[in-house]
Amino acid sequence: MKAIYFVTTIVILFTAGAISEEVSALHLTGSDSTVVTQQATTDVLFNRFEAGLISGLDSEVxxxxxxxxxxxxxxxxxxxxxxxxxxxxKLYSVALEGATHSLRYRAFLALAYYRNPGEFDAPEQLLSILDYRHQNGIFFYLQDKIQNEQFTSTYY
Structure with missing residues (x-):
């Protein structure tokens, strides 16, 4: 558990540091700069986080x-x-070929959310379930939701 917390902290720190460097490089002046900067910040954030996720999902650890x-x-x-x-x-790959059943099932649950976010509660409600100290909570929620709704479509 300490290893997961450590890795999560490192990924967040790496992402935040890279974003702040790129945002300062993209700093513009003028009245329209706020919208441009926000879009650039979001794009940079998405690109950095995507790269971190891909690297993490490809890990042997x-x-x-x-x-x-x-x-x-x-x-x-x-x-x-x-x-x-x-x-x-990558989530699909881990769901099929993950090292353990637990990894495969968690990847399946995450993939279900990625492919069908509208089938679950609003993001505002789900944010209250997220807790890095008790990460199982979100997976229990996804599992219960999928089982209770008895989806007829597949998620793979």
Missing amino acids: KGVVEASIYNALNFKIAYPEFNSETVTE
């Missing part, structure tokens, strides 16, 4: 992959407009 699955869910819930076919493909 179980804890890194597990933390990356949680981070992928966390980011998708916090930023519903984030769409990455590459991250979706």
Whole structure:
């Protein structure tokens, strides 16, 4: 558990540091700069986080992959407009070929959310479930929701 917390902290610090460097380089002046800067900041954030997720999901270390699955869910819930076919493909790959059943099942649950976020509660409600100290909570929620709704479509 400490390893997952450590990896999550490192990924967040790396992402935040890279974003602040890029945002300062993109700083514009003028009245229209706020919109441009916000869009540039969001694009930079999405690109950096996508790269971090891909790297984490490709790792040989179980804890890194597990933390990356949680981070992928966390980011998708916090930023519903984030769409990455590459991250979706990596989650699919882990769901099929993950080192353990637990990794495969968590990746399946995350993939279900990535592909069908409208089938779950609003992101605002899901944010209250996210807790890095008790990461199982969001996975229990997804599992219960999928089982209770008895989806007829497949998520793979």
